[in-house]
Amino acid sequence: MPVSGLPPYDDQNIFARILRGEIPCKKVFENAFALAFHDIHPQAPVHVLVIPKGPYCSFADFSASASEAEIAGFIRAVGSVAKDLGLEAPGYRLLANMGEQSGQEVPHFHVHLFGGRPLGRMIPAA
Numbered sequence: 001m002p003v004s005g006l007p008p009y010d011d012q013n014i015f016a017r018i019l020r021g022e023i024p025c026k027k028v029f030e031n032a033f034a035l036a037f038h039d040i041h042p043q044a045p046v047h048v049l050v051i052p053k054g055p056y057c058s059f060a061d062f063s064a065s066a067s068e069a070e071i072a073g074f075i076r077a078v079g080s081v082a083k084d085l086g087l088e089a090p091g092y093r094l095l096a097n098m099g100e101q102s103g104q105e106v107p108h109f110h111v112h113l114f115g116g117r118p119l120g121r122m123i124p125a126a
């Protein structure tokens with residue numbers, strides 16, 4: 001069910017097309033719940049996107065509409081990817097944009113995973 005006030009899921013968005021194998025990606029992880037791949041325009045030495053397999057537009061949609069198994073499976077996948085990339089010891093950052101003011105570009109829920117250098121301030125000064 002779409003979340004009230006948010007647009008319906010667009011199955012032509014770029015991540016939906018990656019999930020269907022219509023567009024290639026540099027995959028780092030895949031299981032029943034999640035796919036992780038390198039961002040095409042990395043903003044850190046490690047910049048990986050982790051996306052759920054289900055059709056959720058945003059964090060608002062995913063957190064409200066996904067099943068508990070999907071939510072648990074996705075969160076565990078994010079943790080596994082960070083660990084497998086060797087980021088636990090040095091540390092890393094997770095970020096999810098939601099909606100217009102965040103600058104969310106792709107309307108399929110995703111988490112950015114950044115690492116590989118000191119990451120500085122959480123939100124740059126405006």
Ligand code: 5GP
Pocket residue numbers: 014023025026037038039040041042049096097103104105106107
């Ligand atoms: P958002 O702004 O929606 O949180 O982030 C979308 C991210 O998707 C951006 O960091 C952008 O570089 C990345 N992106 C957009 N198109 C593609 C693509 O075709 N392949 C990959 N791997 N990343 C993409």
